[in-house]
Amino acid sequence: MGRSKGSCMPSQSDSFTGSVWLRPPRAQTGQxxxxxxxxxxxxxxxxxxxxxxxxxxxxxxxxxxxxxxxxxxxxxxxxxxxxxxxxxxLGEVYVPLPGDTSWRMGASICANGMRSALLRHPWVIGLLGLHPTLGPNAMRLGERLVTLFTRAGFSGMALSHATAVLNSHAIGSATSEAAIRSALKRTGKTWKEVAEDVEPYLERLGPQNPHYDKWRKETGPLRQDPDQVLEESYAFGLERLLDGLEMWLAKNPGQTSA
Amino acid sequence: MGRSKGSCMPSQSDSFTGSVWLRPPRAQTGQxxxxxxxxxxxxxxxxxxxxxxxxxxxxxxxxxxxxxxxxxxxxxxxxxxxxxxxxxxLGEVYVPLPGDTSWRMGASICANGMRSALLRHPWVIGLLGLHPTLGPNAMRLGERLVTLFTRAGFSGMALSHATAVLNSHAIGSATSEAAIRSALKRTGKTWKEVAEDVEPYLERLGPQNPHYDKWRKETGPLRQDPDQVLEESYAFGLERLLDGLEMWLAKNPGQTSA
DNA sequence: GAGCTTATCGCACACTGTACGAGAGGGGCC
DNA sequence: GGCCCCTCTCGTACAGTGTGCGATAAGCTC
The missing domain is CATH 1.10.10.60 (Homeodomain-like)
Structure with missing residues (x-):
């Protein structure tokens, strides 16, 4: 294994990132x-x-x-x-064409799609930080997002930032959620059982984290249905984010140039 | 390697997630x-x-x-x-005690700290989705965030959602950024060289992604300084997020109970 | 047929995580 | 002192990893 000692295959030049996408595909005439x-x-x-x-x-x-x-x-x-x-x-992610809905709805659908694709295939999450994803499906996603946000009134770098923050939310939420789901799956325990396991630990750390402890005891997050909490948490963040973007749009009405 | 066949060490019971934090530490009297x-x-x-x-x-x-x-x-x-x-x-992340600053500034500092810790140690990103992080330092972070957002006026589940979305933004941004930085580091190329490598590929995909292509040519993201773009992108998202949270607070003035 | 390209595969190498059991060293007891 | 036990270190061994290399086979073009 170890660090790659340099491919000897001349047809696969290591340009940027050694990425698949930047070299010609294999010719094909055999069996x-x-x-x-x-x-x-x-x-x-x-x-x-x-x-x-x-x-x-x-x-x-x-x-x-x-x-x-x-x-x-x-x-x-x-x-x-x-x-x-x-x-x-990433090819599984559905992004609506603009015109079908408001940009806000379109952005929601896109983020939802991204989130659920990541949750269907949680192993993807651990790979996203390794290479920039510039495969054709990633590009298609980019295209759709640009279309969507252009119609919404974004342009120039703000457009890219807006799409980036939407993606970040999907990725970040999926990361946290996947962590929990993976633990549940690995141990085969129910949420309630897990809560009971963690309880004494949290109790022990309580004195050092008084505010958290107080919140925990008042709100009892461990008593709730995890599916609902996770979904709700994601949706809450998404709405706040879209609110923020909408606010920015209102304050920066579209100057058509970059 | 393979799936663990169950530890035979009786002192290390596999409770939740087999997580380190939930079992007693080793006794210690030797050399x-x-x-x-x-x-x-x-x-x-x-x-x-x-x-x-x-x-x-x-x-x-x-x-x-x-x-x-x-x-x-x-x-x-x-x-x-x-x-x-x-x-x-996670212990490297500095989170200010509330009272030192406004909640908005506190939240920014916290997210910045998280982001930069992840960028200093990018390998962490790939691990976040595997287990819930509930070590003492993670708990300390949680404590500080709860303190901060409680003072800001959040309570109940909204409090947890607000902290979660902040975290998600830091994680998601760091993921995208780490992907790029890792590619730069791995190839040892400058941003400009990379841009030149990717150019023909993007050119080839242009017809299929017309809006993206147009944006790319007008805005020329590949011509810009990547450090500045990445920083700006993160900051833009953070501001929109905090705007959204502030807006929510304004519409949901603190009911002191959960 | 010859010759070339495309594709499949067996073998080998260096390396991985870690189970197991043998041992070394020190502390507490008689 | 002698004894035991507990803490800690380590060598060996095993199954399994990614993949470089060279030997094949199967099809196409002449």
Missing amino acids: PSLSREQIVRAAIELLDAEGPAGLSMRRLGTKLGAGATSLYWHVANKDELLELAVDEV | PSLSREQIVRAAIELLDAEGPAGLSMRRLGTKLGAGATSLYWHVANKDELLELAVDEV
Whole structure:
């Protein structure tokens, strides 16, 4: 494993980030019993079912009825495979064309889509910080968001910032939510059981964190339904965010140039 | 490797998430030449220097002048070590006590601190989605945030939602930013060189993403200084968010009960 | 047929996390 | 002193990892 010692394959030049997207695809005239798309889809299935640790090239190979190293013909290495998988997941995100709804509704739909895609495939979250995602599906998302926010009245760098903050909210919320869901799944416990487990620990730390402790005892977040709380928390943040963007728009009416 | 087959150490019961925080610490009366804190700090150094792939138990051991398996006395397994490392990093985040500033300024400082801690230690980002972070430093952060937002006028679940959205913004922004910075670092290229590499790819995808393409050519995000753009993008989002929260406060004046 | 390209695969290497059990060293008891 | 026990360190071993390399096979063009 270790740091890559430099690929020796001349056809795969490591331009920016060694990213898949920037090099020409493989020519193809042989007898392909394996295809890149097939590989990526199978990888996603494995990752969904067993998390990041569940994907190994050997397991993926046998799942496809192929030798492990056969995959390396279609995919430069595991990192690249993961990049492809991430973009594939981004392809699931539905973003409405503008005109179908208000920009505010459109932005909500987009963020919701992003959030739920990330929650369907939580392993993506841990990969987002590694490479910039500039696959075709990521680009399509960008296109739709630009369209949406342009119509809304954003332009220039503010446009990019607005789309970025929407994305950040989806990613950040999904991160926190995935952390909780993963713990629930891993332990197989119910929320109530977890709450009971954590209680004594929180009790012990109470004196050091008096305000939190007070809030916890008054509001009792651990008594509530986690699905509802998480959803509500995400939605609350989204609304505040959109309020803030709307406010900015009101104060900065569209100057048509950048 | 594989899924853990259940620890046989009776003193380390796997309650919630198998999390470190919920089990009693080791008794200690021997001749410790190694300590948990020392291990965690060394792990952080390795991770900072070489990223997630740079940390292996063996390397960590030799860095500490110890055998690899000696570490397992102080730390149940690698996952737990990472959990400890994450909390240690969260300990770097400075959150002002309320009264020192307005809640809005306090919240900004907190989010800034979170963001910069994540950017100093980008490997943390990939770990946040795996376990809920409830180490003492995470709790301290929670305490401060609750204090801050309570004074601001939030209460009940809205309080938790408000802190969550602030966190989400910091995490989400840091994720996007870390992705870019990691690519720059990995390739050793300047932003300008990267822009030139990506250009033809974007050009090729232009026809499919006309609005994005138009925006890109008018605004030229790739021509700008990335440090400034990223900082600005984060700050823009934060301001919109705080605006939104302030607006909510104005419309929902503090009912003192939950 | 020859020759070239595309694609698959077995083997090997360096490396991983960590279970296991053997040991060293010190403290408390008789 | 002698004894035991508890804390801590470490060597060895095992199953499993990503992937470089070279040997194949299968199809296309001449």
